Amino acid sequence: MKKMISTPSARRTVSLTEAYAFARRFGQKEDGTLTIFALFIFIMMILIGGIAVDLMKFESERVTLQNTLDRAVLAAADRDQQLSPKEVVLDYFDKAGLGNYISESDITVDQDELVSYRIVSATASKTITTHFMKMTGIYELDAPASGTAEERIRDLEISLVLDVSGSMRHTSADGTTTKLANLKTAAQEFIDQISSSSIDGTVSYSIIPYATQVNAGEMLAKYYNLTDEHAYSHCVDFEEEDFLTTELSTTELMQRTGHFDPWYEWSKPNNTNANNNRLLVCQTEASREIMPWEKNTTKLKNHINSFFADGNTSIDVGVKWGVALLDPGTQGVVADMIDAGEVDAAFENRPFEYDYNGGMKVLIVMTDGINTSQYYLKDDFINGYSDVYENDHDGYLSVYWPEKNKYWWEYDDDLHDLPYGDGAEIETIEYQKVLVCRENKKGKTKCRYQDKEVTVLTPVAGEAVRQTYPELWNDYSLEYVADKIYEPMTGSSSYADKFDPGARSYVSASTKDDRLDDICTAAKNKNIIIFTIGYEVTDHSKQVMKDCASTYNHFYDVQDLEIRDAFASIATQINNLKLTQ
Known part of the structure; x- marks a missing residue:
């Protein structure tokens, strides 16, 4: 039976056979193939362009989110902000209309109690609906943002000039501890506070303990021409002109301070404990030495902890060294010490030039008193041979007396032709039993033993070694030489006075005040920031320390204020100053 298909347009019936034939002919034709391909490409271009639009929209909103977050954390890290850091970040997002994309839990803040540093981190995320990418099954994109901002110290150089004179052993005003103990705690906490808010290796500390003098120490001194x-x-005896400049030459010859005691009476036999029996102008204990350009906080705090209180007060000398270790003229010394393994390589090229924008130089000067007399040896008693001889066997001294052309011996308090030593003889009187016989009137001989005085000469053991003045002052104080040697020899105190006080002179307190003012002025002219601390000082001392400071606001009067608070405040100010450079 023949099946027919009715088509309304043709108003006739089409057989199934004819329909199959038509379809076969249509499939065999190639007309319109390019058009179909072009249509496919066109559709794909629209799709890809749409995806690009989605991606551009995504990136635009992500950048807006990231820029807002960057500005927010930078503002929040500013320690001058009155709002809390989290409030600052949230406020920035609210003002930008992005408050729905961040919460308080997305923000972290790290800072110390004094807010000497602050680190603010935040993350945010925004979901963006796609228009074209949904055709590929991607309906949403997450735009993330994250960032961290911090304010910390970089490239900071600090000289701590600290008073360790005898008055620092006194009890402080609160009556509980000594001034020195309080200073140790305050200075150690200061180092911790600065270091905790700094990037490792960016802060160099030099600690300069001072009393009558400042001992550079053998390690540092070898790089200078003493x-x-x-x-x-x-130690160094600086001249007046040395205080007019921040520099300290490594080539010009400087007078090494005489190694002597201008105060006490002692001699070599009891000179076993330097702290108990003598008070040298330049004290040799390790705790008296400068610790230059150090970053290890443990070493720094241990050095401070070893301080002891003794001696006069020479603020000017302490400041001279403190400033010199900040001066770029010492770069060669630092380089040599790095090569020798004595300074950390992180401090290469330090001290920085004064015009280096990335760094800051700070001098902190603390005292509990005021400048006092600084003693030094007169030229005739610094070097060369003295007239004193020491026996290398038993230590007895002998002294040549030119007026008598004789040698006075400590051994017997008498004058001799030779010094007490090899070649000289000790003359002693002995009594020997001698048999004495006499004939009596009857012509008989009677004998009996009698004591007879006999002079005995005994060679002196050991050699008489003529002492140089440095050797003499190392073993005997001025007062001992004057009172125990020259006065017994001559019977004249005026002759003894040629050595004590005649061998020494001094720089007066007023002169030292002037020198302090000169070196502080020189430092301020180089933009070194100077903080000064007067620890229960007199009105005169307050004024001197105020004049030294960068401004009167940089002076701390520690009376009611604890010295710990003063150092903590200085640490905070240093942070503030560093962040505004």
């Missing part, structure tokens, strides 16, 4: 009459200690 006179070589002795090597017992390593």
Whole structure:
């Protein structure tokens, strides 16, 4: 039976056979193939362009989110902000209309109690609906943002000039501890506070303990040109012009401070404990030495903890060294010490030039008193041979007396032709039993033993070694030489006075005040920031320390204020100053 298909348009019936034939002919034709391909490409271009639009929209909103977050954390890390850091971040997002994309839990803040540093981190995320990418099954994109901002110290150089004179052993105003103990705690906490808010290796500390003098220490002193009459200690007698400049030459010859005691009476036999029996102008204990350009907080705090209180007060000398270790003229010393393994390589090229924008130089000067007399040896008693001889066997001294052309011996308090030593003889009187016989009137001989005085000469053991002045002052104080040697020899106190006080002179307190003012002015002219602390000081001392400071606001009067608070405040100010450079 023939099946027919009815088509309304043709108003006739088409057979199934004819329909199959038509379909076969249509499939065999190639007309319109390019058009179909072009249509496919066109559709794909629209799809890809749509995806690009979605991606552009995504990136635009992500950048807006990230920029808002960056500005927010930077503002929140500013320690001058009155709002809390989290409030600052949230407020920035609210103002930008993005408050729905961040919460308080997305923000973290790290800072210390004094807010000497602050680190703010935040994350945010925004969901973006796609228009074209949904055709590929992607209906949403998450736009993330994250960032961290921090304010910390970089490239900071600090000189701590700290008073360790005798008055620091006194009890402080609160009556509970000594001034020195309080200073140790305050200075150690200061180092912790600065270091905790700094990137490792960016802060160099130099600690300069001072009393009558400042001992550079053998390690540092070898890089300077000091006179070589002795090597017992390593202090410098600065001249007036040295305080007019921040520099300290490594080539110009500087007078090494005489190694002597201008105060006490002692001699070599009891000179076993330097702290108990003598008070040298330049003290040799390790705790008295400068610790230059150090970053290890443990070493720094241990050095401070070893301080003891003794001696006069020379603020000017302490400040001179403190400023010199901040001066770029010492870069060569630092380089040599790095090569020798004495300074950390992180401090290469330090001290920085004064015009280096990325760094800051800070001098902190603390005292509990005021400048006092600084003693030094007169030229005739610094070097060369003295007239004193020491026996290398038993230690007895002998002294040549030119007026008598004789040698006075400590051994017997008498004058001799030779010094007490090899070649000289000790003359003693002995009594020997001698048999004496006499004939009596009857012509008989009677004998009996009698004591007879006999002079005995005994060679002196040991050699009489003529002492240089440095050797003499290392073993005997001025007062001992004057009172125990020259006065017994001559019977004249005026002759003894040629040595005590005649061998020494001094720089007066008023002169030292002037020198302090000069070196502080020189430092301020180089933009070194100077903080000063007066620890229960007199009105005169307050004024001197105020004049030294960068401004009167940089001076701390520690009376009612604890010294710990003063150092903590200075640490905070240093942070503030560093962040505004």
